[in-house]
Amino acid sequence: MKSLDDYPKELTENRDIVEGSFIFCLWKNPDLYADFDRELRADRDLLTEDGRFYYSLGREMYEKGYKSFDDASIYSYVEGKDILKNGFSRRGGYKSVDEMKKILNEENVETYFDELMKSNAILALHDDGYNVIKYLDKFKKMNYSQLEDFVEYKLNNIFFKTSLNGTTIDDLSTGYDKWIDEWDKGKGIGFKVGFPMLNYHLAGIHRRNLILHLAGIGQGKTTSALITYILPILESGESVCIIANEQGQEEFRQMMLATVLFNKVKYFKMNRQKLLFGGFTDEDKIALKQASAWLEQYKNKLHYVHLNDYDISNVKRIIKKYSKLNVGAYLFDTLKPRDDSSDKAWADFSEVSKELFLLAQKEDVAVIATAQLASNAAGRKFLDLSCIGKSRAIAETAGQVIMFRPLRENEKEKLEVYSFEKGTKIKKIHSLDKDKDYIVLFVPKNRYGKAGDLQIVYERNMDFNTMKELGYCHIDFDGF
Known part of the structure; x- marks a missing residue:
């Protein structure tokens, strides 16, 4: 990460507040360091010297087992560490820390982190040559996810313009020869299911x-x-x-x-x-x-x-x-x-x-x-x-x-489970073993085929993560 001086002032306005709000939430509740440890690196994601100092000091204390960053704990930790101690004192000591902690609510830490990540994304766009200052007022009203969607939308507009924005228009009365050839190859079938x-x-x-x-x-x-x-x-x-x-x-x-x-x-x-x-x-x-x-x-x-x-x-x-x-x-x-x-x-x-x-x-x-x-x-x-x-x-x-449930004991005795002999309509009945585990699968919605009254029985063994497709069955509707 560069320094503040490497960017136009418009892009780094209130950057110290953005970083401070997030960091001092962590100081107020040090356990939050664990939640963001993989998400943030001081040398990469923080611009201000104060931000890097306070984040790194707090992280060191958290890793040493400090559960509260009070006056005594901080001075106890920095004692004997001249560079840290001088840096902490030069920044106003515990008084400055306490003032920030008092005005912050750590429950808002996700919002502060989102604002920090949004700021970093804007700076990264600037580094890549995008004219972000043009959209800065709009960006200020967005969160990180909205910024991401906006940038993707702008790029898609450049590369994927259609006759109407976000739509594709076609004539469904013509052009079927190509589709028939495609469907003949089985292109209408999706990824194969295991049964x-x-x-x-x-x-x-x-x-x-x-x-x-x-x-x-x-x-x-x-x-x-x-x-x-x-x-x-x-x-x-x-x-x-x-x-x-x-x-x-x-x-x-x-x-x-x-x-x-x-x-x-x-x-x-x-x-x-x-x-x-x-x-x-x-x-x-x-x-x-x-x-x-x-x-x-x-x-x-x-x-x-x-x-x-x-x-x-x-x-x-x-x-x-x-x-x-x-x-x-x-x-x-x-x-x-x-x-x-x-x-x-x-x-x-x-x-x-x-x-x-x-x-x-x-x-x-x-x-x-x-x-x-x-x-x-x-x-x-x-x-x-x-x-x-x-x-x-x-x-x-x-x-x-797709929904399923286990078969009940009385169903194992009474339910008729059947498949068809290959290439025929001749039913093959499958007897169920009362000592085995079975599930019945329902398909209440299916845009590509049969649904509603489709029920299939599987023998399964949870000890061995196995399922065996047996056949169809009919279970009466018992809803309201």
């Missing part, structure tokens, strides 16, 4: 589409999404990005390796729990390395990003970035409101799904989002869009909605 029956009815997972994958709490949404979508899409040669806001990298690595171990290597002498407890045999290690080698063949095609919050702007930024790197499919795990007790949060949640759909359209990618069924759906046998509860509106823009 033939489901893949046939969905016609694959399509670009420019939002797919919702829903189940109850702890019923295997993420694992089933890996088996159903992610591994088959990888095998098709497409790159995938997993965006997670709940389970961390280690959990996803274990889940991914276990899924490959049992579904691709076909090794069953250890189960998923053994990955957690350890004590691998030599044979286990060989099989695990085979699973690792299977994944290694897709190097640079399977990306993972962990989110520390539920801010949709971060999700949008990630998808925009990776779509430029030719990543065509995304798993967002999990789509949920910030506060499930707030009606406003549920309304915002619905807007998030719309933004994801529009982003999938804009970036020409497929977005698969896992989400949770409403708690009152636990008693339902027939799953439909009403089972999403307050968040039903999230399905409005989705092109495909």
Whole structure:
């Protein structure tokens, strides 16, 4: 980062206040350093000498275990460190710090950080030769995300102008010969799904589409999404990005390796729990390395990003970035409101799904989002869009909605599950074992094929992350 003197005064006006407001929120609550440690570097992101000094001093104290930056703590820390002590005294000592801390509310730290990042982005645009002073009054009214969208909009206007801004006009009465040739090649089918029956009815997972994958709490949404979508899409040669806001990298690595171990290597002498407890045999290690080698063949095609919050702007930024790197499919795990007790949060949640759909359209990618069924759906046998509860509106823009639940004990005895002999309409009945675990999958919405009364039964084993497609069934509607 350059210094203040390297920029026009208009661009650095109030820069000391911008930096000070953010930094002294951290001083007021030192635990906040952990939240921004990966986001900010003093030498890169701070312009003022005072900003770099106070941020770095506070970070050192936080790393040494100081939980409160009071008068005694600060002077205790700088004692014997002449450069630090003189620098602190020269800047007014604790009195200056205390005055700033008194007028700041650390609950606004995200806003102060956003303002700092926006200021840095404006300076970076200036460094790249953009006439940012022309738009400075407009920029002052924006947050960081709005600035990013504005700049992208201006660039798109330059390079991607159409006859009407943001629209494409065509004549649907002509030009079908080209499309018939394309469709004849199967171009109307999306990314392959891992099960033939489901893949046939969905016609694959399509670009420019939002797919919702829903189940109850702890019923295997993420694992089933890996088996159903992610591994088959990888095998098709497409790159995938997993965006997670709940389970961390280690959990996803274990889940991914276990899924490959049992579904691709076909090794069953250890189960998923053994990955957690350890004590691998030599044979286990060989099989695990085979699973690792299977994944290694897709190097640079399977990306993972962990989110520390539920801010949709971060999700949008990630998808925009990776779509430029030719990543065509995304798993967002999990789509949920910030506060499930707030009606406003549920309304915002619905807007998030719309933004994801529009982003999938804009970036020409497929977005698969896992989400949770409403708690009152636990008693339902027939799953439909009403089972999403307050968040039903999230399905409005989705092109495909898939839901599943476990089969109940009495259903294992009474339910008729059938498939068809290949190339015929002759039914093949599948008997269910009362000691095995089954799920029934519903497709209440599908823009590319059958929906509503489509139900498919799968045998699954959560110990081995496996699912086997058995056949169709019919469950009567029990909603209201």
